[in-house]
Amino acid sequence: GVVLSVKAIRRVAQQCGDDLLKLRTVQLNQWRAGTLESTGELSGKRVCVQIDGGRTKIRGKLREAPPQPEERGEMGLLISDAPGRSKPVAKQSFDAEWREPKLVTIFVHDDHGRMVKNSKATIDGTFTGPDAMAEIVAMHLHRLGAAEADSISFVSDGAVWIWDRIESIVAAAGIPAGVKIHQVLDNCHAAHHISLALKSLGIEEEYRMPLYRELRTRLRNGEWRYVVQEIQKLADANPENEQIQTELNYLRKHGNKGRLAYPTFRGLGLPLGSGAIESSIRRVINVRLKGNGIFWREANAESMLQLRSLVISDRWDARMSAMRTYRRTMHLKDWKWTPRPMNRESETQLNIPQNSA
Helix, strand or coil: CCCCCHHHHHHHHHHHHHHHHHHHHHHHHHHHHCCCCCCCCCCCCEEEEEEEECCEEEECCCEECCCCCCCECCCCCECCCCECCCECCCCEECCEEEECCEEEEEEEECCCCCECCCCCCEEEEECCCHHHHHHHHHHHHHHCCHHHCCEEEEEECCCHHHHCCHHHHHHHCCCCCCCEEEEEECHHHHHHHHHHHHHCCCCCHHHHHHHHHHHHHHHHCCCHHHHHHHHHHHHHCCCCCHHHHHHHHHHHHHHHCCCCCHHHHHHCCCCCCCHHHHHHHHHHHHCCCCCCCCCECHHHHHHHHHHHHHHHCCCHHHHHHHHHHHHHHCCCCCCCCCCCCCCHHHHHHHCCCCCCC
């Protein structure tokens, strides 16, 4: 029975998103000060953390549209539908650029690496960069009680900005050495880089696919060194091929870091793929924030990212209750905050204790 205009609904959504972002900023400040209490939700559980990035177009400031010269045909005559004649010309315009919103999903998994039924994931994201995303992940791990978890698995693709911040996230979240930490490179992404290496050689598909299937199976069986050796032989015969060297370095780096030990991970019941975060990217970002003709102001996109994360994870009611409690006790003028450096090179500056795990 409530009648609201589209503008009213948009305004309510933006204000609600801003207040939820302010709540997150308050919790971040409390976490930094050491006063944020833990809910114990992850205590004794097997936890998986997956991080990835999406794509959204962010619009710039409005500016006057540049004048468009009238178009003329081969005979020098004006074209009838040229801008300025029968076609309307925009008086204002703006530039748009692709931005990568970072997203995280934290969930409890069973002995087969699958999300526990009837449990709820925690989803959050931001447009403010990798360091901000790393701090948000660390804050949520502390808030949910990951310090008392049985194990924590970080599963992701090969993005450098993610793996360079895992150690800082673990340390900043206060995860003790007794909690087992695992780093897993998404198996599908790893196999895809085998495919890219073979494809760069220009081998016909009927000969390339059997070799790819063999190497993919070897990789899944933990024989990543064999895979690297076989691809290296092909690379030695094609020294001018730079792409195959790039793919080799990718596999070798993650293998040496222990992220390709899939038989071990399978035996421990850990997730081998990052399907959860890929699904979250699609449902939170692609369905609402990304599309033909969709352009966002950054502040509005951040608010919508927060709203979508809570709706998709089914944590709307609990978060709204926490937001109302926050509004009764304090009020921030703005939700924006300055993230601390969270990559490995900054650990010495931050005096973050190292986790022996």
